[in-house]
Amino acid sequence: MGKTSSNALALIPFAIFILLFIGSGILTGDFYKMPVLVALFVAILVALAMNRKADFQTKVSQLTEGGGHPNIILMVVIFLLAGAFAAVASGMGAVESTVNLGLTYLPGGWMVVGLFVIGCFISISMGTSTGTVVALAPIGVGVAEQTDLGLALVMGAIVSGAMFGDNLSVISDTTIAAVRTQGTEMKEKxxxxxxxxxxxxxxxxxxxxxxxxxxxxxxxxxYTYSFVEILPYLGVLGFAIAGINVIYVLIGGIIFAGAVGLALGKFSGMEFVTLVGDGFANMQTLAMIAILLGGLVELIRKNGGIEFLLQAVSKRVRSNRGGEFGIAGIVAAVNLSTANNTISIITAGPLAKQISDEYGIEGRRSASILDIFSSSIQGLIPYGGQILAVAGVASISPVAIVPFCIYPMLTVLSGLLAIVFRYPKFTVHKKTRKLKKVS
Incomplete structure (x- = not known):
């Protein structure tokens, strides 16, 4: 199969989606005016109307191929299970007791910091930002309701903590992808x-x-709380920290919360089933967004949009430092277009490796840059899975959460400063001395 040709026009559907989704909210002052699914579907129709070389059935097949990508379907399953767990846990009192426990021992001002730190700990242990946000979002909603803290602020803290581990965990998909594409060791990265x-x-x-x-x-x-009602959350957090697969963690959490709720007489067996169904229903829109966005990205890729981004950034590289900025720009641009940091690293990784070899950039350095800028961008885009997930649980606009995603913002700044000042500085290994001198 030949290489996809570069085509800047292929990005038009994505630009339309952004303009409809975010632009309409800016113009009207209400980000709920334009439903995300409508904006996404309009962009897909535009993408399907492009590329006259391919027949309509072929383009539809490309759309379904992208929407059915294993990573997308896995995300959908996680969303549905997270919704079910949140509904069951709330129905049996876990959320209220967990929040009241925190309010009993922590001043209101420390609750957000606590959620951020817990998010960092869970995400670096679990290796998934999505799993972290869906585990903590219900607690965050409870915290916001019992304090004078805004929902968007609390959700921003949770996303911030989740992106910390997504970028660092040795079992994170993004970290593994960055290390493998750059040919370095995990501990060095x-x-x-x-x-x-x-x-x-x-x-x-x-x-x-x-x-x-x-x-x-x-x-x-x-504030009154029951330690027994908190057990489902402790179980979920404990298994997450132990590195258990997020699917097992959420299924176990649903069963555990259901068992505790039945034992305490919080609901009947049929009511438990209804709660699970309600949780699934709460996440259906989010699941459809993930599937359609995956399909749109595949159409853009097939039409040459992603290849255009790769070439546009890489051709401006002229030096070692420029190479590092180029790697950061490439993976950031691809992540903005795909809304998936793992896919963006896999897509940009081979080109980043070429730039690294050409300009004497160590593998651990290029891997770090790939991971830092993909994860930080992922934590800032309102159509990314992490922000969409917490927005769905909190029933607020994802755009409202972005200003409070402080950690992703600061990691962008940290990454840029690290490139400018060449931080951190390591002893150059002998095998890298043959590479071009740092300019």
Whole structure:
């Protein structure tokens, strides 16, 4: 099969989607005016009308191929299971008890910082940002309801914590993809990556502490909680930290929460089944967005849009530092277009490797740059799976959450500063001395 030719016009459908989804919200002041699915479907129709060399049936097949990609379907399954777990856990009192426990021992101003830190810990242990946000989002909603903290702020803290581990965990798909495409070792990439993003994580915690310093609970009375009702969340978090597959974690969480709810008389067997069904229903729109967006991206790729982005950035590289900026720009551009950081690394990885070899960039360095900029962009786009997931649980606009995704913003800054100041500096291995001198 021949290589896809570059075509800037192939990006028009994606531009239309952004204009309809975000532009209409900016113009009207209401991001709910334009439903995401409608904007997405209009963009797909435009994409299908392009590329006259292919017949309509072929283009439809490309659409379904993209929507049915294993990563997309896995995301859909996770969304549905997360919705079911959230509904069952809420129905048996887990969310309320967990929030009340936190309010009992933590001042209101520390709840957001606590959620961010817990998100960091879970995501680096679990290796998935999506699994982290769906586990913490229901708790975040409860925290916002019991305090004067805004829903968007709390959800932003959860997304921030989730992206920390997504970028660093040794079992994360993005980390594995970055290491494999750049031909380096996991431990070397982790060291370089950690030193770059640690300041961003610390500053993020400080910022959340400052902006929520005056937060307080809306009620002055003592908060009651039941430790037994908290067990399902402790179980989910515990298995997540142990690195168990997120599918097993969520299925186990649903069963565990259902068992506790039945034992405590919170609901009957049929009511438990209804809660599971309601949880699935709550995530149906989100699942459709993921499938249709995957189909749109595949149409754009087949029409040459992704190839255009790769070539547009890479041809401007002229030096070692320019090569690093080029790698960052390539993976960021692809991630903006695909809304999937793992796919963006796999797509941009081979070209990043070529640039690294040409301009003497170490593998651990290029792998870190790939992972940092893909994960940070993923944590900032309102049509990305992570923000869509928390927005779905919180029933708010995903655009409203973006300004509070502080950690992804700071990792972009940290990554850029690391390139400018060549931080961190490691001893160059003998095998890299044959590469071009740093300019």
């Amino acid at each position: 982790f060291k370089a990556n950690f030193l770059i993003v640690l300041p961003a994580a610390i500053i993020t915690a400080v910022i959340f502490a400052i902006i929520t310093a005056d937060a307080s609970a809306t009620l002055e009375e003592n």
